[in-house]
Amino acid sequence: MWLPCGCTSKYVASSFARRTLASYLHVSGRSRCNVAAFMPEAAGLEGVSGRAALRELSVSNSESFWAAVARHRLCWSTPFHTVQDCDLSRGKIKWFEGGKLNVSVNCLDRHVHTCPERVALIWERDERGSEMKYTYGELLEMTCRLGNLLRRHGVKRGDCVTIYMPTCPLAVASMLACARIGAAHNVVFAGFSADALAERIRDGEMLLLIITVNQGVRGGKVTELKKTVDTAMQSCPTVKQVFVAMRTDNPVTMTARDIAMEEVREQKANQILEIQIQAVEDVVCEPAVMNSEDVLFLLYTSGSTGKPKGLVHTQAGYLLYAALTHRYVFSYHDGDVFGCVADIGWITGHSYVVYGPLANGATTVLFESTPIYPDPGRYWDMVERLKINQFYGAPTAIRLLLKYGDQWVNKYDRSTLKTLGSVGEPINTEAWEWYHRVVGDGRCPVVDTWWQTETGGICIAPRPSDPDAEIVPGMAMRPFFGINPVLMDTEGEVLTSNNTSGALCMAQPWPGMARTIHNNHQRFIDTYFQPYPGYFFTGDGAYRSEEGYYQITGRLDDVINVSGHRIGTAEIEDVVNQCPAVAESAVVGYTHSIKGQGVYAFVVLKKGIDVQEADLSRQLNGMVSEKIAKYASPDFIQFAKRLPKTRSGKIMRRVLRKVVESDLEGLGDLSTLDDPAAGWKNKCQCQI
Numbered sequence: 114m115w116l117p118c119g120c121t122s123k124y125v126a127s128s129f130a131r132r133t134l135a136s137y138l139h140v141s142g143r144s145r146c147n148v149a150a151f152m153p154e155a156a157g158l159e160g161v162s163g164r165a166a167l168r169e170l171s172v173s174n175s176e177s178f179w180a181a182v183a184r185h186r187l188c189w190s191t192p193f194h195t196v197q198d199c200d201l202s203r204g205k206i207k208w209f210e211g212g213k214l215n216v217s218v219n220c221l222d223r224h225v226h227t228c229p230e231r232v233a234l235i236w237e238r239d240e241r242g243s244e245m246k247y248t249y250g251e252l253l254e255m256t257c258r259l260g261n262l263l264r265r266h267g268v269k270r271g272d273c274v275t276i277y278m279p280t281c282p283l284a285v286a287s288m289l290a291c292a293r294i295g296a297a298h299n300v301v302f303a304g305f306s307a308d309a310l311a312e313r314i315r316d317g318e319m320l321l322l323i324i325t326v327n328q329g330v331r332g333g334k335v336t337e338l339k340k341t342v343d344t345a346m347q348s349c350p351t352v353k354q355v356f357v358a359m360r361t362d363n364p365v366t367m368t369a370r371d372i373a374m375e376e377v378r379e380q381k382a383n384q385i386l387e388i389q390i391q392a393v394e395d396v397v398c399e400p401a402v403m404n405s406e407d408v409l410f411l412l413y414t415s416g417s418t419g420k421p422k423g424l425v426h427t428q429a430g431y432l433l434y435a436a437l438t439h440r441y442v443f444s445y446h447d448g449d450v451f452g453c454v455a456d457i458g459w460i461t462g463h464s465y466v467v468y469g470p471l472a473n474g475a476t477t478v479l480f481e482s483t484p485i486y487p488d489p490g491r492y493w494d495m496v497e498r499l500k501i502n503q504f505y506g507a508p509t510a511i512r513l514l515l516k517y518g519d520q521w522v523n524k525y526d527r528s529t530l531k532t533l534g535s536v537g538e539p540i541n542t543e544a545w546e547w548y549h550r551v552v553g554d555g556r557c558p559v560v561d562t563w564w565q566t567e568t569g570g571i572c573i574a575p576r577p578s579d580p581d582a583e584i585v586p587g588m589a590m591r592p593f594f595g596i597n598p599v600l601m602d603t604e605g606e607v608l609t610s611n612n613t614s615g616a617l618c619m620a621q622p623w624p625g626m627a628r629t630i631h632n633n634h635q636r637f638i639d640t641y642f643q644p645y646p647g648y649f650f651t652g653d654g655a656y657r658s659e660e661g662y663y664q665i666t667g668r669l670d671d672v673i674n675v676s677g678h679r680i681g682t683a684e685i686e687d688v689v690n691q692c693p694a695v696a697e698s699a700v701v702g703y704t705h706s707i708k709g710q711g712v713y714a715f716v717v718l719k720k721g722i723d724v725q726e727a728d729l730s731r732q733l734n735g736m737v738s739e740k741i742a743k744y745a746s747p748d749f750i751q752f753a754k755r756l757p758k759t760r761s762g763k764i765m766r767r768v769l770r771k772v773v774e775s776d777l778e779g780l781g782d783l784s785t786l787d788d789p790a791a792g793w794k795n796k797c798q799c800q801i
């Protein structure tokens with residue numbers, strides 16, 4: 114039996130719940146405080162006197178904390194019997210075992226029962242002023258129809274469905290439909306090329322089915338998504354069916370494999386007014402009863418070596434963590450309109466466009482356009498029109514808009530804004546100040562949120578527990594509830610003092626963290642748990658200030674961050690090296706005033722190759738766009754006679770980075786280079 118709403122009722126009322134709750138609480142006797150008013154989830158945690166103590170307890174007694182919030186915030190059909198069973202040294206992470214629930218019920222049905230007319234989604238379409246709203250009732254109906262459609266075409270619990278769509282209501286409903294029938298989803302960013310899409314489909318052998326749209330529309334430009342899928346399909350023989358939805362009214366060639374997803378209900382003057390997912394499908398779709406640790410989704414992300422890895426997130430822990438962070442980091446309150454402008458193809462879209470806001474019954478915005486289309490006032494016009502209360506975006510867009518000037522912001526009423534968020538890359542002080550002073554009129558707190566695909570949700574942010582806490586510009590500041598960050602020195606020892614920098618690790622598991630890498634648990638262990646045994650290694654470096662605040666200093670590995678998009682330099686090198694003229698290459702990131710980091714490739718040609726460097730540069734750029742995505746293609750390609758290497762043959766990227774940053778004096782000790790006379794002082798770059 115499902116608990117449609119008021120998720121605490123059955124669980125907390127059960128004798129089981131009372132027994133376990135009591136047994137988790139080891140602190141007692143002290144008075145209750147305003148903690149319950151601040152965080153109702155924690156009301157059962159007796160003896161916690163204040164928010165600081167609550168945060169303290171969330172780490173020192175994380176089981177009782179997470180048990181209480183999981184009971185309160187999620188709607189279970191069967192209560193869990195074990196809060197956690199984790200062993201970081203083995204990469205074993207399990208939360209809420211014994212518990213059964215359905216994520217789509219948590220995101221839809223329970224809100225439909227209490228407020229069916231509340232708007233769940235506002236689709237801010239590329240065409241300005243043409244937004245469309247969908248209530249929780251409508252989204253549930255769409256999800257159920259889609260769930261039935263998928264079931265009718267043979268998708269079963271445990272299967273995996275690839276979704277290759279731009280940010281739109283059907284994409285959200287597709288994700289939730291998978292969750293409803295117990296299938297996992299694998300959303301592939303619609304900016305990825307056919308090769309990248311095919312690689313992600315092939316890696317997850319069990320992928321059978323794809324959902325896409327005929328064409329995408331972004332920034333006034335049409336992209337041929339269905340055609341890209343057709344190309345990808347040539348190397349994906351396991352895919353049996355492709356569902357095609359219509360974003361534009363231009364027909365596309367359909368093959369025997371393709372199935373139209375919607376019926377056009379009403380059409381006027383070439384404009385589709387209403388489309389409905391195959392109306393033959395029933396609007397009731399029985400939700401699958403899922404175990405807490407069943408897979409909810411795979412999401413591919415870049416690492417420092419090898420191919421992108423499919424990180425696996427599971428049901429209960431992920432949803433709980435996304436919901437809790439959404440509520441407390443942004444001070445979200447019932448009735449707020451939450452505007453996260455990330456694409457659903459990235460983890461930010463998963464956690465803060467879809468799962469976190471919908472689990473909390475929020476109105477969430479689906480942004481299909483770009484920050485400068487049709488002009489640089491787009492975001493703020495949207496804030497005024499949709500009355501957005503929390504705005505969450507990437508520093509790269511803020512840096513870009515800052516250059517266009519304040520007038521594009523001041524033109525619009527932003528008085529509904531309460532919190533401004535930043536994600537994906539470091540936010541420099543100038544951008545932070547502008548965001549705060551101009552966009553937020555100096556009255557909205559800016560929360561610089563640090564997290565990763567691996568962490569499932571925000572881990573370090575300025576105000577998880579105290580809405581009035583001090584914020585230092587450009588610092589992620591404080592760990593969220595249940596998060597226990599540590600800094601490690603080069604010897605692998607924990608740095609205990611403040612005012613120090615080191616490798617950022619997590620000393621404790623939390624419910625939102627990824628569980629494994631699809632089909633490669635050993636890689637999961639080697640990447641995250643082997644570098645500092647017993648700890649989760651983030652791959653980032655951080656500084657901890659005198660006051661104990663955290664500032665992220667950047668990646669410690671060969672992953673770079675271009676416009677907030679994460680990419681491994683090895684992936685780009687892989688593509689460049691496929692060019693028959695290229696002997697070897699090395700790619701490094703460099704500081705870019707808008708994108709945060711740009712891509713700089715050093716290329717060594719095979720002996721005897723005689724080509725125009727400009728032609729070859731164009732060719733290499735085209736190859737990277739085609740095999741990965743446009744954002745990954747190099748800004749600069751420099752042809753070199755050879756690459757600087759250590760005697761053991763490792764490319765000295767440190768030297769290359771210095772060359773790129775034109776810091777030729779700071780190259781350091783080159784005595785280990787196999788050939789110090791390789792010509793590194795002759796920098797000649799070829800801008801594309």
Ligand code: WTA
Nearest residue numbers: 536537538539561562563564565566665679
């Ligand atoms: C970087 C995005 C500085 C970091 C949510 C991390 C940040 C990587 C911040 C994860 C921030 C994310 N300040 N750097 N506030 N947020 N990063 O998996 O290097 O796409 O490891 O997740 O982005 O990127 P991912």
